[in-house]
Structures are given as C-alpha cells and as structure tokens.
Amino acid sequence: MADDTTTKVLQAAGPIFADRGYEAATVREICAAAGVNLASVNYHFGGKETLYLETVRLAHTLRLEHVPAPTWAPGTAADEKLAMFIRAMLERMLATGEQAWQTRLLMREMLQPTIACRAIVEDFIRPQLDLLLGILDELLPPEASEHCRYKTAFSIVGQCAHYRVAGEFVGLLIPQSERAAHYQIGQLADHITRFSLAALTELRHQQPAGQIATENNTNRTF
Amino acid sequence: MADDTTTKVLQAAGPIFADRGYEAATVREICAAAGVNLASVNYHFGGKETLYLETVRLAHTLRLEHVPAPTWAPGTAADEKLAMFIRAMLERMLATGEQAWQTRLLMREMLQPTIACRAIVEDFIRPQLDLLLGILDELLPPEASEHCRYKTAFSIVGQCAHYRVAGEFVGLLIPQSERAAHYQIGQLADHITRFSLAALTELRHQQPAGQIATENNTNRTF
Amino acid sequence: MADDTTTKVLQAAGPIFADRGYEAATVREICAAAGVNLASVNYHFGGKETLYLETVRLAHTLRLEHVPAPTWAPGTAADEKLAMFIRAMLERMLATGEQAWQTRLLMREMLQPTIACRAIVEDFIRPQLDLLLGILDELLPPEASEHCRYKTAFSIVGQCAHYRVAGEFVGLLIPQSERAAHYQIGQLADHITRFSLAALTELRHQQPAGQIATENNTNRTF
C-alpha cells in the first residue's frame, strides 16, 4: 500500500513539526515515530520541506473538519450567531489531545509564514473571516466603513487567539486557584462574547454622538 | 573594552534568534554578523543556550526601555489612561527597524516557552498587566470578580497582540488599498481603545441587570 | 557488501587506538585510514566510544585466534605444558606486524580500564588464567593455598608481560650488543620457563619445612 506509508508519515509529522518547529524537527524522528524507513520522506514527499507544507495543509483541513463552522436556523439572532462563532473558534484554538497539534502548527505559521501561507489564508482563513464579517454586518451600524468591519473582526479573533498564543503566559499570570475553574472554553467563550457584544451595542448607540478623543486620530469617519 | 565583544555578540544575536528561532539560528551566523571569532559565544556566554537566554532577557529590557509604561498626571480620567496604555502596548508590538526583533523574539517565547520564561513573566510581563488591571478597576463595576478583571485585561492585550501575531495574515486578508492608510499604530490604537471602552461602558450599565455567567454557558441569551 | 564498511573501520581503528590511545585517536583519522566517510563511525557504531569498545573486543578475539591456547597429548609432563603456555603467552605479548596492535591495546586497557573491562576479563583473560592454574596444580605442593596459586600464576604472567609493558625501557637498559641476539621470543620463553620451574621445584622441596608467611613479613629469614 503506497499511500499507507504516506499517511503514516503525515500523521507522525504533524505533532512533531508542531512541537519542535520546522528546523528542530528531524526527518529521523518523524520516520521513527511513523515506523517507516528513513528514506521514506524523500521517497514519498521529495524532501523535508514538501512534507512540511503538506503537513500544514493537513493541519487546517483537520482543524475545520474537527470543529466545523457553526450553522444556524434562518432567523437566528445575530448575537446568538456570534456566540456560536466565538465558541467554535475557541474550541479550535484550545483543542487538546489528538487535535492540539493542528492549532500549534497554525500558530507557528502565523509567526513565520512559509510559502504555503497565501494559499492557506485564502482556503481556510478567509472563509472564516467572511463568516464573521457577515455576522458583524448585522451588529455594526450600517454606515461602518470597510476597515472598521475588519478591525472589529480582528478584535474578536484576537481575543480568542490570545489564549492559545499566550496560553503559557496566562497560566503563569493568573492566580493558581483560578486556573482550573475559570479558564475553560465555556467560560472564556462567554466572556469574549459578552465583551464583544457589549462593545458592539455601545458603539451602535454612541454612533450619533461624538467619539472618544485620543491624540492620534483626527478626522476619522468611524 | 572588556564587554565589547559580549555586547557585539548580544546585539547580533537578537535579530537572528528572532528571525530564525533558536534551532535554526547558528552560532556561526551570529558570530559572523557580530564580526567576532566563532569561539566567542562559548567564551563569553558558555554556549548557545545561555546566549539565547540572555538575548531574550535583553529583548524585554530594551522593549520596555524603548517604549516605557505611560505616566499621567493625577486626576487623569481612566479612559484616557487606557488609551495611553493601549497606545504604548501597540507601539511595542508593532515596533519596526532596530526594535522589531524584540517583540518577534517575545512572540517566539510565548509559543514555545523556555526556562527563562517564568522569570521574564514576573519581571516584565506582570508589571504591565498590573498597570492595566489598575486602570480597569476604575472602569469595571466594583463587584467584578477577580477572574473577570483578568479576562478583561486579556481581551485588551489579545486585541493588541493580534496585529503582531497574525500580522502577516492580516496583511493578506485586508484589501490592498486599506493597508497603508488604516493599519497604522494610531488607527489601530484608536480602534482598540474605542472598542474596549465601549464594552466596558456597556458592561457597567448592564451589570445590575444580567450577571456574570454561570460556568457552562448553555443556551443563555445575552 | 553490507558489513564491508564496518569491517574496514574496525580494522583501521585497531592500530590507531593502540598507537594513540582513545583520546588522541580521532574519528577523522580512522575514517581516512579506512577509506570511508567520516560519518560512517556514527552510522555503524553509534559513536567513537562504541567503536572503541568493539575494537578492544576484536583485539582479544584476534589475539587468541592468532596464538591459540596450546594443546597437548594426554600424559604430557607438567613442565612441558608450562613451557608451551609461556611460549604462547610471550608470542601473543611480543607479536609484531599485523598483530602488534592487539596487545598494545590490551596494555592500554590494563592501565586505564574501561567499562568493557569486566566482560573482557571474564571472556578472554580468565580462561587463560584457569589454564595456567591447572598446570600449576601439578607443580605446586598439594597443600598450596588458593592465594598462593594465584600469586604464582601472576608471577609467571608478570614476567611475560614485562617485556611488552617495559619493552621500550628494556631496550634502553640492556647493552646494545645483546638486544638482537638474546631478546627473542624463544630465548625469553626459555628463561622464564627455567626460572619459574626452578622456583616451583625448590618451593616443592622446601614446603615441609618453612610455611607460607604470616601477613606482615617483618624480619623473617628465608
């Protein structure tokens, strides 16, 4: 079975690339973990780099497969949709066990994008962003500018991503007693949803009025 | 000058470790960039690992030196303070040129913490977090729980960090025409400040009514 | 040929380890002498140390292969057997050419034993010692104690080994004119055999009279 070896290597490569990074991961270790011959990577993938790119692609495929984009009945309220979206995103971010490596690898890609990056952004990231932007359109004032829509989306995504990106730091920063009880997916999703919806609500109301005056933003048209 | 070589190596090591990561960076490259002998790293630092740890530490020192925590006159309004804080944090996150490597290295540490991590969190990260928590105490309802305070702080930090963490992705996602005009530090700081203050305002108002969620947010309507 | 490289490395390593010692010998030199790639040592042996241990083991195997323990017809006189044993031992000690390195390496091991030492003593040295002890049993008084048997054996082995251990010194000490004529294996074997047999004969005779000494030989007259 030709693609059996291919599959075994790919599955072994995922967690290893995610744990150690591209450079520190070795073909030897991956082949040993996969239980295949050392030459297999070059034979089936052409080299370490190609294997890496395919592993990254696999990571995104599995990630969306494992926690698909939420669906809702027609007429679902926008704030409900947002709650579901945030919950799904956090579930992907904080996945544990078998799925954990996928997001870990995604984070590495974010920090140091490879050539696979553009294609992956278009295929996997943008659809999620568009979904979020669609929800936000129902929550933002209709006259909100394009870049306002994007930045608001990033504000939400950033909140979710932070618990993965800085997870270790967060663990060190919060009091020991709080960790187990309050930093679970459900709790965090609640908080981020409430925080974001509160912001959107207030922004919608204060729109007619003036804006917070900060030093560097003149002639802003929201 | 006794510490001349030490300094040169340290300065050369910063950007290289930040660009390539610990594994991919080579002592050879660092020494070549510093214009010193290959053996200097071992002589002055004892090895690659110690050099790395000292480089990480230097990164944080320089980062805070370059953009110190903001100070304000007594009686400054809390929302003003928050705006200054966010602005400073973004300036550190999105620093360019000579300072860019410092945050790049911090991001790597977040993703894959080393032993230096604990000390760095206490020495550099926690003081910033405490500063932010102090500001939030003036903006959150007085009965806000401890973990609510922290999560709110992380919501703000997460928004700021996202433009560094996912900077490359953001660049690919937003329309070409928007990039230069709207994704500058000033614009971003404004947005995050407004978004966060709006959330805080609204939360303060709705506090008497709704309550902080029960732990496992099932079918709750906001 | 799968083990061809293994063999070549092993054969090249022998004389080099024997000449320079473990530390001074370099993997580079061994590989160059073997005409193989520098990485071969690590591939086939796992490292310099393992190669060394296998080389030591090979040395003993070849040594006994080259000069096997003597055999004799039933009923051979004990002094004849001793003569043959000493002759064989000296031949191993003073081997020249292709075989010289084997004993040279053994001598290094004696001076600074490695972990391989215990196994080698049991597998190669003890059988020879037991052979000698068996011969001595016919030549020593029946009431000779265990430690007397061993010490006598060591007296014989020590005489033989000395020409290898201190060979260089012996060469410097004896008159130039004597070297070629009288310090050949046959001559030396004769001498050691006659010396040792004479001692055994005399000890057998005087046994009834004097007794093995008390432990701390002060002013005892022989």
Next chain:
Amino acid sequence: MADDTTTKVLQAAGPIFADRGYEAATVREICAAAGVNLASVNYHFGGKETLYLETVRLAHTLRLEHVPAPTWAPGTAADEKLAMFIRAMLERMLATGEQAWQTRLLMREMLQPTIACRAIVEDFIRPQLDLLLGILDELLPPEASEHCRYKTAFSIVGQCAHYRVAGEFVGLLIPQSERAAHYQIGQLADHITRFSLAALTELRHQQPAGQIATENNTNRTF
C-alpha cells in the same frame, strides 16, 4: 613569587596527567586545579608538552624520594638484600594517596615513551637496575652470562610491576574474599621474594646438570 605559580601548576599537573594521559588532560583543568590563570602554563612552561616533560621528571624524583633505595649494613646476606629491594620496589609500585600518581605516570611512559624517556631511564631506572644486578651477582652462579643476569633482573621487576600494570585485572580475577587479606604489599613482597629466591637457589644447584629442553633454544650456554 614567580616560582610559586610554577610549583602549584606542577603539583596540580601530576595527578591529572597520570589519571587522564597526556592527550585527555587539559591545560584548563590543570590550571583550574592549581588555582592559577589559564595562560600560566604557556607563560611558565612554554606549552603543554614542556609541562608534561617536567611533570614526568618530577614524578621520578618524588618517587625515589618517597621510597629511597634500601641500604644495609655490610655483611648483610644477599637474600636479605633482595627482600629489601623487592619490598621497596613494591612500595613504590603500589603507593597510594599523594604518591600514587607518580607510578601511574611512569606506567604511561613505559607504554608510550616520550622524548623524556631516555634521560629518565638513565637517571632513575638504571641505578635501580644496577642495584638489583649487584644483589643478583651474589645469588647467581658466577659463570652466569650478561644477558642471564639481565633477564633474571627483569623477571623480578616484572613480578613487582605486574600488580600495578594489571592491578585492575588482578582485582577482577581473584576471588572477592582474597583481595583485602592477601594482596597487601607485605604479602606480595613475601611471595615474590620467596618465589625468586627459590628459583635462584634451584638454578644454582641444577647448574652442573642439563637444562629443560624446550623447542626453540639450541646451543644455550646459560
């Protein structure tokens, strides 16, 4: 104090060269043990090699100083003299503690002589040999040939040296229970003295008669 450093280095170098050998010993380790600057070896001795040669020379000086050649009253019996000589030689061979390194270094020199060797043989070894030969002249038949005198001397020295050369092996070969009780200097000196005197006695007696017939020695004139 210029020669204070010299002395400290020399004293530190002895055990280290003896333990590790010339190649494995490092100037760093020696200087660290001596508590002097790393450059001291080169400054005071000109280099590692010169330091080694001086260390070897010191070893022999101290060795003879610690256990001087025995002296005896006029008219002392030859076998008494031999006993004293053997005792002294064994004491040097099996010296422990502060003096142990001296013989260890001598053994290394024997196995792999350096340029210092010739001078050392003449200055330190030959006087001892001549002393032994003088004793043997009283114990060997008067018509004993020159090479017979030497070989007999080597037989005695070889027996003594063996417990140092192969000390580790001897420890592994003899039954555990015997080690402490029977392999002390006194016991060993007794045995070697008795063994050697017995041989000399017997040889003196059998002289008139024929000799042991072994295969390789024809026309031997004792």
Next chain:
DNA sequence: AATGAATGAGCCTTCATTCAT
C-alpha cells in the same frame, strides 16, 4: 516500490595558544 547503506555539509563545542594590557 521501497530500503539499508552511505555521504558531505554543517552543527556546537573545546582545545592550546597568543595577544594586548
């Protein structure tokens, strides 16, 4: 189609030594 053997480049480190002070 697949693999055990082998390769050459490059890694970090350690060494004895030298140099500037």
Next chain:
DNA sequence: GATGAATGAAGGCTCATTCAT
C-alpha cells in the same frame, strides 16, 4: 611579570539527502 580576552584549528556528532539494490 602576569592575566583576562580572544583566536583558529580541530574535535565528535547529526543532519537531510542520495544511491545501489
């Protein structure tokens, strides 16, 4: 006279890759 700093050479080893089968 003596030393901390610096150096160039070489060390063992690991790597991704290739080759012969």
